[in-house]
Amino acid sequence: MEPDGPHSDESADVVVVGAGSCGSVLAGRLSEDPNRRVLLVESGPGHRIPSEYPPELVDAGVLPVGPDSRWVWPYPVNLTSERSGWIARGRVLGGSGAVNGGYFVRAQVDDFEHWPASWSFDDVLPSYRSIESDADFSGPWHGTDGPIPVHREPRDRWHPVTTAFAEVALAAGHPEDRDKNAPGSHGVGPVPLNIRNGVRVGPASAYLLPNLGRPNLTVRSGATVTRVLFDGTRVTGLDIVTDSGRHTIRASTVVLTAGAVATPHLLMLSGVGDARHLRGLGIEVVADLPAVGSDFSDHPEVVLPYRYRRPVSRTSRMPALQVTLNTDDIEMRPYTASFGDLVPGSGIGRPCLGVVLMKPHSRGEIRLVSADPGDPPSVSYRYLESADDRDVLRSAVTHAADLMRTGAMSDLVDPDGVDTSDEWLSEHLGTSLHLSGSCRMGSDTATSVVDDRCRVHGVDGLFIVDTSIFPAIPSRGPHATAVMVAERASTLLQLSS
Ligand SMILES: Cc1cc2nc3c(=O)[nH]c(=O)nc-3n(C[C@H](O)[C@H](O)[C@H](O)COP(=O)(O)OP(=O)(O)OC[C@H]3O[C@@H](n4cnc5c(N)ncnc54)[C@H](O)[C@@H]3O)c2cc1C
Incomplete structure (x- = not known):
């Protein structure tokens, strides 16, 4: 160098x-x-x-941002x-x-319908395969000798909230999704991760x-x-x-x-x-x-804060996410720690469940504020300007709150005043940085x-x-x-x- x-x-x-x-x-x-x-x-x-x-760039259990x-x-x-x-x-x-x-999850087959014809899922599959070494699956969808190691966390390493969330999602009728990198993946299951022995x-x-x-x-x-x-x-x-x-x-x-x-x-x-x-x-x-x-587009994320009803512990270098629930246009993320712990210095102390719109209609804009390269551009997301986006998020937040109030989740967590008004959604809105x-x-x-x-x-x-x-x-x-x-x-x- x-x-x-x-x-x-x-x-x-x-x-x-x-x-x-x-x-x-x-x-x-x-x-x-x-x-x-x-x-x-x-x-x-x-x-x-x-x-x-530096250690914080290696430790997959924190996001040093x-x-x-x-x-x-x-x-x-x-x-x-x-x-x-x-x-x-x-x-x-x-x-x-x-x-x-x-989190190292492929796009879905129909995502490529928006891409030029020469970038169909069949065209890109060989490249998805050649980038990875999947420790859990082989066969026609997976690579086994690429540079990026991919694995899913085994159940015996799951955080209590991971286990409870997977259990209630299955009980609510969502399918088990063992391989989120297979075409047609949906439901609740372990997230493919580009992490080896706790190292990103x-x-x-x-x-x-x-x-x-x-x-x-x-x-x-x-x-x-x-x-x-x-x-x-x-x-x-x-x-x-x-x-x-x-x-x-x-x-x-x-x-x-x-x-x-x-x-x-x-x-x-x-x-x-x-x-x-x-x-x-x-x-x-x-x-x-x-x-x-x-x-431009990104994934708007509404976070549902909660308190634990009993002390829980997180092992060192545990990934931020071990499972997700994916439906057609929503991803639910039971984070294994509060953002305060995941993002040192962020000060956002409460644990939360993320509810993310994965096919948003709202579009944003990046513009110069001046011709000086030292001035950052203006970035306007225009999140939730689409009524469809607001409706889909509202009903997903309702479903997420229901999941938090049932079975193993209600034994573990106490959701904190979830509501679906525009004001509440806007107050709890963030972005996935995608x-x-x-x-x-x-x-x-x-x-x-x-x-x-x-x-x-x-x-x-x-x-x-x-x-x-x-x-x-x-x-x-x-x-x-x-x-x-x-x-x-x-x-x-x-x-x-
Ligand atoms: C905190 C965070 C968490 C995320 N978590 C996930 C996740 O778990 N899973 C997931 O799928 N996605 C995640 N993403 C998104 C994903 O990491 C990014 O979409 C992806 O890494 C973008 O790759 P890129 O090559 O487009 O840009 P980047 O990886 O951002 O690379 C751009 C590079 O260009 C350099 N650069 C910029 N401007 C200049 C310049 N003028 N001169 C010289 N160099 C310059 C930057 O310093 C940077 O190194 C996350 C993103 C962030 C920020």
């Missing part, structure tokens, strides 16, 4: 921007060709070997017109995949660290890209800022993997976006693509930003490979799909070298 500061030979065949979940996979795969020089640029700190990782975290970008957001807050995105080698909850194994540890010795792979950490440079519509390089100042990297091929907030931010700063919006801020337009930053679709893949340049080979429309030499290109948010957490997309993109990108 290169130290921060100016570099004598700042050029490469391909520059990958952002060593997060997708960037780690892509740089790992692209550098398998010894004739291709790959430069991976990451804003956050880098680590060479797993033992250099609280207000004092050194490993995140905090973005101010508006969840609704009345609710503001902030969201965290990973800013470290491994990105959000190095700080996340370790994200894309950086699986794809990048083992390959840092390759002479054709350079990782430049502590370097923030501020602009993509163009000659006309052809990419010529990047501006970066490090501790030692501003530098330019020359490159004819750039892949943005900066994540679903930073990628549209960077595009707009570079003149790629809605022309009227950019001109209003004095930015010269390179390509008029109104879909940059528009109509932001997707802010630079969607498609063929129409009015509604999409990249084609089905991840090329940015209207410019040459620029690609995007991260969750911003998802045409719609999957009805499961996005991490497994992000890794799959990067794995598949590494074979699809038509690079100049």
Whole structure:
């Protein structure tokens, strides 16, 4: 890994921007060709070997994204017109995949109906298989020799709330869902996790660290890209800022993997976006693509707080989630600890059951507030603007409260004043941090930003490979799909070298 500061030979065949979940996979795969020089640029700190990782990045039992975290970008957001807050995105080698909850569940078959024809479930299944080593299942749906270890927690390691929740969900008639990574999965069952022996194994540890010795792979950490440079519509390089100042990297091929907030931010700063919006801020337009930053989606989550009726204990490094209940458009999450314990410093002390809308209709928008790269963009979620979203969440919250008041759950927990008014929902509303679709893949340049080979429309030499290109948010957490997309993109990108 290169130290921060100016570099004598700042050029490469391909520059990958952002060593997060997708960037780690892509740089790992692209550098398998010894004739291709790959430069991976990451804003956050880098680590060479797993033992250099600080303990909180390794421990799968915590999400180190609280207000004092050194490993995140905090973005101010508006969840609704009345609710503001902030969201965290990973800013470290491994990105959000190095700080996340370790839930590693595939999208469902019908999620791919919203994707271009060349990204059907049958097309992507080989990539889902090749990213994983599933310790519990093999056969046609599963991989057994990929870089990411996947397992489900056995019952004898379940937290009391996991056991009680699974029991009442089954008693209420929900089917048992033994394998959430099989097509058609629904019901209550164990969550596939990319965790081994309590250690989070994200894309950086699986794809990048083992390959840092390759002479054709350079990782430049502590370097923030501020602009993509163009000659006309052809990419010529990047501006970066490090501790030692501003530098330019020359490159004819750039892949943005900066994540679903930073990628549209960077595009707009570079003149790629809605022309009227950019001109209003004095930015010269390179390509008029109104879909940059528009109509993104995420999973709104309402949390139902409760008190334990008796003391319960959680073993160290226990994952945040061991089972979920998935119905058509809802996921229920019996967290194994309060957010105060899961996210050190967050101060949110009560244990809770999460009720999450997995197929939301409401769409959000990311826009620049200024042309200064140091100003975070505005992120408006517009959650619950759709009446359908409010209705589905309301009835799911009612069902979740009923589950908490029956059988083993009522013996264990005392729900705290659950109600389904708009005010109560809004007060208990949060987000799953699954932001997707802010630079969607498609063929129409009015509604999409990249084609089905991840090329940015209207410019040459620029690609995007991260969750911003998802045409719609999957009805499961996005991490497994992000890794799959990067794995598949590494074979699809038509690079100049
Ligand atoms: C706290 C948290 C918990 C989550 N839990 C789960 C979960 O359990 N399961 C699940 O399925 N999903 C989860 N997610 C979502 C999932 O982790 C992300 O969707 C996924 O990791 C995104 O991958 P990405 O490659 O698109 O972006 P990221 O992994 O965020 O990577 C982007 C990288 O680009 C870098 N970068 C950004 N801007 C620049 C710049 N200008 N210059 C240089 N580098 C830059 C960032 O520092 C970062 O390293 C969680 C997310 C968070 C934040």
